[in-house]
Amino acid sequence: MLSTSPRDVIAPVHRRHGSGLPEHDLRFVKPRTADELHSLITGADFVLGDWTGELRLDRATLALAERCRLIVQPTAGHDSIDVDAARELxxxxxxxxxxxxxxxxxxxxMAMLMVVKNALVNHERTRRGEWWMTAAADEGLHDLAGRAVGILGMGRTGLAVARRLAAFGVAPILYHHRRPVTDADSAGLPLERVSGVDELCTRSDVLSLHVPLTGDTRGLIDRRRLRLLGSGGVLVNGARGPVVDEHALHTALRSREISSAALDVFGDEPLTGEHRWAELDNVFLSPHLAGSTLESREAMTAGALASLDTALRGGLPSTIVNDVAGLHMPGPATE
Structure with missing residues (x-):
């Protein structure tokens, strides 16, 4: 088996929980380069994808994986894998x-609270010895419960956000999703489904993104929709960077067409060295760490290893995303 995920993510699960995998030939891509990946993937029967998204399984790479029977991505998002090319193969x-x-x-x-409380600016002021106890509110210091919060994408994560917002007294919680949330999932939640993305942007003070990156969602939040969000609006993106037109967002933040943003994801990652977001004082930034807690890494790896265990026993995991009905069975090698 070939793992493109960082070694320190998978190794602790072997030690703590056990697995059939140590009995097999387990190889890690190290150093983490495309050339190293290409040299190793040709001999891999199973591939564990890169949870960081740094190493991509594109069409050219997958074409080299002639022996590969299954790819398991240890996260919900799988946009670092060309699933269409994998299906064709x-x-x-x-x-x-x-x-x-x-x-x-x-x-x-947390990000919503950081921005509606203007926490970063006031942290810096207090660190410098400035005391804005009363003046800070004049700039716009709010209760989260008083904001109209909109959730774009009401899957597992959107629902988990809604449950936490309800505890803060946010009501109603606006959302747009391709289908209504079931009664079982929405029980006790003050949800209101709106008809489209435009309406969600128009009615939300805080807009939180929880959609996967697809052809339909790429650039979904563009300049026009940022203007619908308005000068008091806040954008929170913990989904994928390219869901937002980042040039339009940067312009909107710089010109105060929207109030602020919180970003955990970016179009080009890793975001290192000098970058345009550093010049802004109305954006909260984090390095794609929202889903990278120690507990999450344990759960991601344990889930991925469970899928691999199923495949090693000849079964097909229940979470296939590209409509392939069985393990890939490569033909006999030819001279």
């Missing part, structure tokens, strides 16, 4: 949904 791709739902939901609510 007959390679099933399984993801690991729900493993970091709690962590992302907690980060999201």
């Amino acid at each position: 007959g390679i099933p791709v399984a993801n690991t949904p729900g493993a970091n739902t709690r962590a992302v939901a907690e980060w999201t609510v």
Whole structure:
């Protein structure tokens, strides 16, 4: 088996929980380069995807994986894998949904509080010895319960965010999703489904994104929709960077067309060195860590290893995302 995930994520699960995998040839891509990946993937029967998204399984890479029977991505998101190319090659791709739902939901609510309380600016002021006890409110210091919060994408993570917002007294919680939330999932939650993305942007003071990156969602929050959010609006993105037109967002933040943003994800990652977001004082930044708590990493890896265990016993995991109906069975090697 080939793992493109960092070694320190998978090794602790072997030690703590046990697995059939140590009895097999387990190899890690190290150093973490595309060339090293290409040299190793040709001999892999199973591939564990990269939870950081740094190493991508694109069409050219997958074409080298002639022996690969299954790819398991240890996260819910699988946009670092060309699932269409894998389907054409007959390679099933399984993801690991729900493993970091709690962590992302907690980060999201924390980020909302950071921006509606203007926490970063006032932290810096207090650190410098300035005391803005009463003046800070004049700039816009709010209770979260008084904000209209909209959730775009009401899957596992969106629902987890909604449950936490309800505890803060946010009501109603606006959302847009391709289908209504079931009564079982929405029990006790003050949810209101709106008809479209435009309405959600128009009615929300705080807009939180929880959609996967697909052809339909790429650039979904563009300049026009940021203007619908308005000058008092807040954008929180813990989904994927390219869901937002980042040039339009940067412009909107710089010109105060929206109030502020909290970003855990970016179009180009890792975000290192000098970058444009550093010039802004109305954006809260974090390095794609929302779902990377120690607890989430344990859950992601345990879930991925459970899928691999199923495959090693000849079964197909239940979380296949590319409509391949069975393990890939490569033909006999030819001279």
